[in-house]
Amino acid sequence: MHMSTQWTLICLSLILTVRSADLHGAAQSTVPLCTTSPEDNLRMLAGARFKIALFADLHFGEDAWTEWGPQQDLNSVRVMSTVLDKEQPDFVIYLGDVITANNIMIKNASFYWDQAVSPTRARGIPWSSVFGNHDDAPFEWPMEWFSVTGIPQIDCPASTATYSGDKECSFRGTTRLELMKGEIQQNTLSYSKQGPQNLWPSVSNYVLKLSSPNDSQKAMVYMYFFDSGGGSYPEVISSAQVKWFQQKSEELNPDSSVPEVIFWHIPSKAYKKVAPKFSIHWKCVGSIFLERVAAQKAEMGIMKVLEERPSVKAVFVGHNHGLDWCCPYKNMWLCFARHTGYGGYGNWPRGARILEINQQPFSLKTWIRMEDGEHRSTTLLHPSRCGHHRKPPQP
Template sequence: MAKLPNRSPAPTDWCTITVIFLIWQNIVIVRPEDDVTLRPAPLRDGCLRFSGGSKGSSFKVALFADLHFGENAWTDWGPQQDFNSVKVMSTVLDVERPDFVVYLGDVITANNLPIHNASLYWDQAISPTRARNIPWASLFGNHDDAPFEWPVDWFSSSGIPQILCPFANASEGDKCSFKGTTRLELMKNEIRHNVLSYTGFGPRNLWPSVSNYVLTIVSPKSDHNLPVMFMYFLDSGGGSYPEVISTIQSEWFRNKSQEVNPDSSIPEIVFWHIPSKAYKKVAKKVAAGRTKCVGSMFEEPVATQEAEMGIMKLLKERPSVKAIFVGHNHGLDWCCPYEKMWLCFARHTGYGGYGTWGRGARILEITDEPFSLKSWIRMENGTLHSEVVLAT
């Protein structure tokens, strides 16, 4: 990878400036309250700080993708898969001890949830991270607010759906309306009940796309808050609306990145759930022997968004964008070079969803002075593979 451009002098408190921009754009970032047990020590201004204060210290992020909690919840099989998924996350968290966790979409399988408050399952999914006092952020996948699909076999024998409503009282019948839980409700419940959540509401003009926001990782030095990296989160749609990153989301990214990182001097990474069409183009180049990648390439075809609406063009034009991370394809965990950045899949973490591939998580390690971005896959059995340097 090319060397980073020289960093221009920065104001002494970038985090404060960033938060002013976030408020101006009507983005709500929920910040943890003071708690000496947190790792890393959270800042009141919404930024994330390295766990160490010395030169060369690192900031580690674990990506949990496609957990699919609540799948087939009316069977014995479903709850067992959720239990297994908790074990995977617990293993990764205990082995890697990350400073931060990203929930990369399809946290729940809403189309399998015949209850209004799917946040009950969302809460189970984030419980291993919360129990270890590790901050996190989440974004939405295509299954998180998908409409409930009635299983045909519920009506084949007795003709009575196998479901128990949460309230027996007839006056509470609306609780059995099966209308599902919207993106806004899921996010509101996560933020309201978790002081460790850094998840943010995006600007209202981007809705129904909701999980669009930016977080800042700041220098481990104690004398100032110089950004080391910006992390952008985008909602790639699906479920209640088409699987796209819209033109207006792309415009939001263009404006936001120009505000917080106008000279592209600070490295940036981007998270969303469903791969862009560029991922499929890269996979074809690999099959033709024109590109070298790291990780599992051909376990299944790349399933992409429905259309490209400008985001990839913007990312290609920004030298500060080092990598994009997605989930969605359970059998893929590769990283491939693309233009001047990397396109990466996470690793399927949950036991819900399709496929029997081994479970694990992608790990990111950001080091300051000198800057580097490294990644690898940590499997459920503790093994590590597919190490790659994404930027230096």
């Protein structure tokens, strides 16, 4: 059987059989048409816009030895399910801090990673992921374990598709490589990649092509994914990653004629330059401006390269739970996602950023879908009035 025919049958089978599941049970769900191909190439549907949901800072696996922790994971599944059912996206991006490894005491943290991607997988929607600073952070021993109450009785999870089921707990942690390998091997809908080995310890560095509905070889958009560090190594996009992007973008898009959109977890220092000051939001668009930007530890040149490349239209990050704005910067936009998970700090209402790509004429539109279904902060990123015609806010 021809590979493309075989993949089509797999997609059709997923569409016919998929059921949307949460951690309590399952319910029937409608899913979008399958837009994937075996060449790791996403295809736009003729006459349709390509919609992406960004799930940031889910933080599955926090305080698993308490009643609070597992309940937060259930709440996070509910938020994702609401967004997926309201928006019916064609693709999902897990934008880092999928899990809180510094709270996870089992041998294989893929157990929690598997829970986090379950609402997307259950609806037959393809996805990809990048790593955040908590995804492979070392275990932090709670001091109360060593008080009078002692170390609690810990129940290790039962066997799942990505967890061996060994009842012995472990505080060793699960590396980025192990997490990525588990996701890729156990999920046919995952478009995540490990990236070039010479960029190690940085792992989730890769590019996906969104191609024309009429020609799979014709790129409409290139989506670049970066590992911005944290956890097992410093919070930085290295000079090696910058060089990789320069080489890859010149190879794929030498004349910068195809738009490029960038995704990573920890904001660059450029985000601090455009951050709204003293509640004056200037020309930024968002609904939550309640923190200072927590940027990467150092700037190794990635922003300079992006600024000089006219095809780069927007950068999307997570990390700051109290920010969800988009601000114009140079000839691009810098955007935060929305804190999606109930794990992690902050009690602000949860939601997800949606990105919509239109083919002809090309445009980028984004908004926030909240956990209660509310739609807010819609803005057109490209074509935009910022570009060459507006100056970014001054620091």
